[in-house]
Amino acid sequence: MGVTRRVFLRAAIAATAVGTAGVTETVLARTASAASPPGDVVGRISVGYQGWFACIGDSAPIDGWWHWSQNWSQSPSSSNTAIKCWPDVRDYTNTYQTSYAALGNGRPATLFSSYDQQTVNTHFLWLQQNGIDTVALQRFNPTGGEGPTRDAMATKVRGAAESYGRKFYIMYDVSDWTNMQSEIKTDWTTRMSAHTASSAYARQNGKPVVCIWGFGFNDNDHPFTADACLDVVNWFKGQGCYVIGGVPREWRTGTGGSRPGYLGVYHAFNMISPWMVGAIGNVTEADNAYHTLTLGDQADCNANGIDYQPCVLPGDVSARQRAHGDFMWRQFYNMVRAGVQGIYISMFDEFNEGNQIAKTAETQEWVPTDSGFLALDEDGTACSADYYLRLTGDGGRMLKGQIALTATRPTQPTVTTDPPPGTTDLALHRPTSESSHTQTYASGNATDGDPNTYWESANNAFPQWVQVDLGAGTGVKRIVLDLPPAAAWATRTQTISVQGSTDGSAFAQLLASAGYTFDPATGNTATLTLPATVTTRYVRLTFTANNGWPAGQVSEFQVFGA
Numbered sequence: 001m002g003v004t005r006r007v008f009l010r011a012a013i014a015a016t017a018v019g020t021a022g023v024t025e026t027v028l029a030r031t032a033s034a035a036s037p038p039g040d041v042v043g044r045i046s047v048g049y050q051g052w053f054a055c056i057g058d059s060a061p062i063d064g065w066w067h068w069s070q071n072w073s074q075s076p077s078s079s080n081t082a083i084k085c086w087p088d089v090r091d092y093t094n095t096y097q098t099s100y101a102a103l104g105n106g107r108p109a110t111l112f113s114s115y116d117q118q119t120v121n122t123h124f125l126w127l128q129q130n131g132i133d134t135v136a137l138q139r140f141n142p143t144g145g146e147g148p149t150r151d152a153m154a155t156k157v158r159g160a161a162e163s164y165g166r167k168f169y170i171m172y173d174v175s176d177w178t179n180m181q182s183e184i185k186t187d188w189t190t191r192m193s194a195h196t197a198s199s200a201y202a203r204q205n206g207k208p209v210v211c212i213w214g215f216g217f218n219d220n221d222h223p224f225t226a227d228a229c230l231d232v233v234n235w236f237k238g239q240g241c242y243v244i245g246g247v248p249r250e251w252r253t254g255t256g257g258s259r260p261g262y263l264g265v266y267h268a269f270n271m272i273s274p275w276m277v278g279a280i281g282n283v284t285e286a287d288n289a290y291h292t293l294t295l296g297d298q299a300d301c302n303a304n305g306i307d308y309q310p311c312v313l314p315g316d317v318s319a320r321q322r323a324h325g326d327f328m329w330r331q332f333y334n335m336v337r338a339g340v341q342g343i344y345i346s347m348f349d350e351f352n353e354g355n356q357i358a359k360t361a362e363t364q365e366w367v368p369t370d371s372g373f374l375a376l377d378e379d380g381t382a383c384s385a386d387y388y389l390r391l392t393g394d395g396g397r398m399l400k401g402q403i404a405l406t407a408t409r410p411t412q413p414t415v416t417t418d419p420p421p422g423t424t425d426l427a428l429h430r431p432t433s434e435s436s437h438t439q440t441y442a443s444g445n446a447t448d449g450d451p452n453t454y455w456e457s458a459n460n461a462f463p464q465w466v467q468v469d470l471g472a473g474t475g476v477k478r479i480v481l482d483l484p485p486a487a488a489w490a491t492r493t494q495t496i497s498v499q500g501s502t503d504g505s506a507f508a509q510l511l512a513s514a515g516y517t518f519d520p521a522t523g524n525t526a527t528l529t530l531p532a533t534v535t536t537r538y539v540r541l542t543f544t545a546n547n548g549w550p551a552g553q554v555s556e557f558q559v560f561g562a
Contacts, residue, residue: 035305040167040202041209041244041271041342042307044133045396047357048171048347049123051137051153052146053114055096060115061148067352068098068111075099076111078370084318084354086361086373087111088385090471091126091429093118093444100368107471109368114349115149117156118444122429123348123358124160125449126386130393134202135161136171136211136344141180142187154195161200163450169202170195171211171246175221181228184212185235193239204242204270204307211273212236213246216262226262233268244309245269249279249293252300271307272297273344277355280313281321283330290334298338309342310335312395314388316354317374324381325391329409332395336405343399345392357388376413383413422477427468427539427559435465438551443467446557452484454555457543464552467540468559473502475561477533481516481541482556483524491519492548498528500536510534513544533562 036042054066056075064072069080076082077099089095095110103109112119127135137157142150154170161168170192174180188210195201196208203209214222215229236243248258251266251274266272274297280286294310301308312331315321322328335343350356361367361375362385376383384390391411397403403410427447434443436458443466445453457464470476479498483489498511516526539559543552 035301035307036205036270036341039204040134041169041204041242041309043342043400044167045343045345045392045399046134046136046169046309047127047132047345047392048350049135049137049157049168050347050349051114051120051157052150053112053349053351054149055111055113055115057096058094058113058115060113061152062146066146066149078368078372081371083351084316084373085351085356086367086371086375087351087356088359088361088366090385091122091359092116093429093431093447098368101370102368104363104365104367104369109371114153115156117159118448120153120156120160121163121448124157124164124166126359126389127166128164130386130389131396132389132392133167133396135166135168135348137168138171138173139187139192140173140175141177141183142191143179143183151191154192158195158198158200162198165200167200167202169209169211171213171244173246174212174214174224180224181232184232188236188239207240207242209244210236210241211244211246213275215245215247215265216251216258217248218257218259226259226265229262229265230268233265237268237270242270243268244271244273246273246275249274249276249289252293252297267304267306269306271309271342272301273309274311275346276311277313277346277353280331281315281319281327283323283327286327286330286334290338294334294338294340298340301341307341309344310338310340311344311346313346313355314357314391317360317376317378318354320374320378322376322379324376324379324383324413325387325409325411328388328391329395329411330407332398333405333407336395336398340399343395357392359385359389361385381413384415387411387413422560422562424560425558426470426474426476426561427557430471431469432557433467433469435463436461446554449556451482451555452486454484454553455557456549457552460550462550462552463542463544465540465542466552466554466557467538468557469504470537470539470559473535473537474559475533475535476500476510476539476559477530477562478560479528479530479539479541480556480558480560481518481526481528481554482558483518483553484555485520485524489518489520489524490548491517491521492546493517494526494543494548494552495545496528496552497542497544498530499540499542500534501538501540502536504538507538507540510536510539513542515545518548 054060069076100109250256254260432443441456446455497513499507
């Protein structure tokens with residue numbers, strides 16, 4: 001399956017220590033001579049997005065367990081794995097059964113597919129919730145068997161970015177791309193440039209952003225000559241693009257991981273983004289890199305009118321690098337005090353390297369018992385599944401000057417304030433099923449957290465039902481139903497009853513059939529309160545009438561405890 005990892009061996013950064021993490025410093029943020037004003041990458045956090053996970057049965061053209069296992073034709077297991085830690089999958093509507101043992105809490109070991117639009121939507125919702133600005137969609141050589149799936153992923157990312165108010169751009173990874181010089185141009189003109197028409201496509205200085213990762217690396221996977229690389233950079237600039245270079249960390253000196261004689265290529269980029277995965281793994285090494293690489297890089301970029309976007313990584317969970325956020329926050333602090341123009345996060349969903357910020361198993365309760373994977377609490381400090389999303393959000397606020405420069409991370413590993421009882425929507429992002437739906441208005445819309453999407457049953461065919469699986473027996477007291485808030489949704493009354501089940505087969509009535517009015521003037525919402533708290537796993541709504549439309553309709557199906 002070719003080269004898929006972009007890890008390069010740790011250089012002798014630690015041997016050239018200039019500062020140590022133990023020294024208390026009082027430093028004001030430096031002001032760099034930014035070549036460009038704020039845009040979609042300057043002054044922003046960008047996250048690398050692989051989007052390369054697929055599962056057999058998800059309808060992806062690649063038809064395999066893409067990047068989950070070593071042998072893509074076989075289900076992932078403890079002996080057939082390509083990942084270093086386990087994702088938290090509770091927010092996904094669709095997941096796929098693996099051959100791992102059950103999780104520590106007894107739940108089945110299932111994985112998500114990036115090919116499911118709901119997966120991509122969920123990821124972009126997380127970005128929106130945490131104020132993370134821009135996504136760099138990874139695009140490897142698209143001429144082989146992975147091409148159709150990658151083409152589809154670009155469309156799915158575009159749709160999610162438009163829906164959730166995020167920006168995205170194409171980031172070509174040229175690793176192992178034999179005919180790169182000509183094929184990358186063809187791919188841009190015939191496929192990817194069309195996405196620049198999207199309002200969500202990232203622009204800088206009024207130009208669509210493109211990143212090329214891999215020029216100048218001194219290894220067999222990147223054998224391109226300096227002339228060939230310079231030709232490609234200048235071609236993209238000639239197409240009116242703002243071009244970022246994902247380059248070796250020693251780009252400025254032409255030593256170590258960088259081929260000599262490529263400085264002209266590097267200086268041709270509009271923005272330079274050195275790769276740091278595999279170079280640093282703790283706070284001390286991060287500080288050494290700041291002194292030996294970052295400060296000199298920023299000075300060189302200032303002198304040559306280039307924007308600088310260094311890399312920040314959360315750390316490999318399996319190598320115990322994260323230190324409950326201290327490692328990542330030190331990098332944010334170092335980059336902001338150096339006065340960088342932007343920050344690139346490596347990566348959003350890189351479960352293969354263990355460097356993901358996406359939601360990850362919190363404890364061994366959420367890890368397959370036979371996997372040997374560590375969880376986010378591996379160093380004894382409890383961390384919530386979304387911790388590194390929250391930490392990244394705070395790093396972005398510090399970059400933008402919305403919070404003061406500080407060496408102390410403001411984000412705690414766990415949220416210390418529990419929501420008041422009965423205020424957590426137990427159905428949010430939980431799996432759904434239905435008796436029917438019309439057109440694209442499927443039941444998953446009712447638990448996706450977006451009030452503008454909705455489930456609608458087949459028309460003129462009452463009764464109809466929709467149900468949610470809460471995942472386990474749960475105390476249920478109250479159900480809140482919404483219709484879209486748009487004024488076009490006129491007042492209507494729907495006749496609804498509520499049933500519950502512990503096994504998904506035998507249902508008992510929880511609330512008798514009654515009419516509920518949805519009025520736009522009061523939020524188009526209705527509350528169904530059970531006589532007493534009932535423990536149930538499946539909650540089903542049965543619709544028998546609707547005086548505003550001949551179908552059952554609901555945009556948000558929310559379930560609450562006592």
